[in-house]
Amino acid sequence: LRLETDLHGAVDRGEVEVHLQPQVEIATGRVVAVEALARWRHPDLGYVAPDVFVPIAEASGQIQDIGIHVMQEACRVIAGWRAEGLDLEVAVNVAAVQFTDPGFTDVVSCVLAQTGLPGARLTLEVTESQVFSEVAARHGHLERLRAMGIGLSVDDFGTGYSSLAQLHRLPVSEMKVDRAFTAGLHDGAPSPLVAGIVGLGHGLGLRVVAEGVETAAQLRALRAMGCERAQGYLFGRPDTPAALRGQLLAKA
Ligand code: G
Ligand code: G
Numbered sequence: 001l002r003l004e005t006d007l008h009g010a011v012d013r014g015e016v017e018v019h020l021q022p023q024v025e026i027a028t029g030r031v032v033a034v035e036a037l038a039r040w041r042h043p044d045l046g047y048v049a050p051d052v053f054v055p056i057a058e059a060s061g062q063i064q065d066i067g068i069h070v071m072q073e074a075c076r077v078i079a080g081w082r083a084e085g086l087d088l089e090v091a092v093n094v095a096a097v098q099f100t101d102p103g104f105t106d107v108v109s110c111v112l113a114q115t116g117l118p119g120a121r122l123t124l125e126v127t128e129s130q131v132f133s134e135v136a137a138r139h140g141h142l143e144r145l146r147a148m149g150i151g152l153s154v155d156d157f158g159t160g161y162s163s164l165a166q167l168h169r170l171p172v173s174e175m176k177v178d179r180a181f182t183a184g185l186h187d188g189a190p191s192p193l194v195a196g197i198v199g200l201g202h203g204l205g206l207r208v209v210a211e212g213v214e215t216a217a218q219l220r221a222l223r224a225m226g227c228e229r230a231q232g233y234l235f236g237r238p239d240t241p242a243a244l245r246g247q248l249l250a251k252a
């Protein structure tokens with residue numbers, strides 16, 4: 001209850017920050033994208049993890065404001081880097097309840113217009129169980145977002161319900177393999193399960209991103225499967241935009 005109360009106005013007080021985690025193109029080893037991850041800096045408790053505050057914000061309706069703030073900040077940072085010649089894509093997590101707002105697509109459009117970020121540089125991540133809910137399909141949001149060049153990613157794939165018939169029907173462009181599956185790639189040994197998931201994604205015409213990549217052996221196994229992108233501690237933890245920018249410039 002205290003967290004829910006304290007969360008009110010957290011955005012306006014500047015307590016909700018955006019951290020970024022790199023995504024690497026496996027074929028080249030280059031950082032091509034970042035995922036934006038919300039962090040709540042509570043004045044007394046310090047950083048509160050999104051696993052804790054996102055469900056609270058979803059239940060209390062505060063996720064709308066927080067989600068838009070995170071999107072705005074992420075797009076602002078990436079558009080700024082782009083103007084300086086560091087051209088990356090950015091993935092932003094969206095909660096299903098955000099799609100209940102008939103104006104959601106218009107808000108996203110405004111964020112792109114205000115920040116100057118091209119739609120093609122933005123991907124919205126929706127968890128598997130949420131993307132299949134009728135809520136996400138309502139108001140034609142998914143089709144309109146895709147028409148703006150925005151990518152739609154099925155997050156945490158393999159952990160929720162999946163109606164493969166629906167997945168085939170929805171205008172998604174990317175699949176994120178949940179880190180529980182990546183963790184099953186021991187020493188690069190063959191994994192029919194992960195290979196099957198990656199093959200399913202490709203069969204549906206989707207780009208496949210593996211989450212939770214922690215070892216070079218896992219990366220080799222994913223490369224052999226033709227997985228396009230990898231994200232995880234092997235490449236970097238979520239960090240402040242300034243810290244990540246420093247790392248990227250040092251590498252360049
Ligand atoms: O950063 P990680 O460490 O703890 O994130 C945990 C989960 O919290 C992520 O998998 C993601 O689904 C969720 N999350 C992080 N940031 C956001 C956000 O801005 N909006 C929503 N809806 N979920 C987020
Ligand atoms: O949206 P999503 O569930 O994908 O958010 C990513 C979450 O996974 C974040 O909480 C992030 O800190 C965490 N994470 C990112 N990379 C790794 C990794 O390589 N290993 C583990 N165990 N967790 C990771």
Ligand code: MN
Binds near residue numbers: 035093155
């Ligand atoms: Mn995600």
Ligand code: NA
Binds near residue numbers: 155176178211
């Ligand atoms: Na995920």
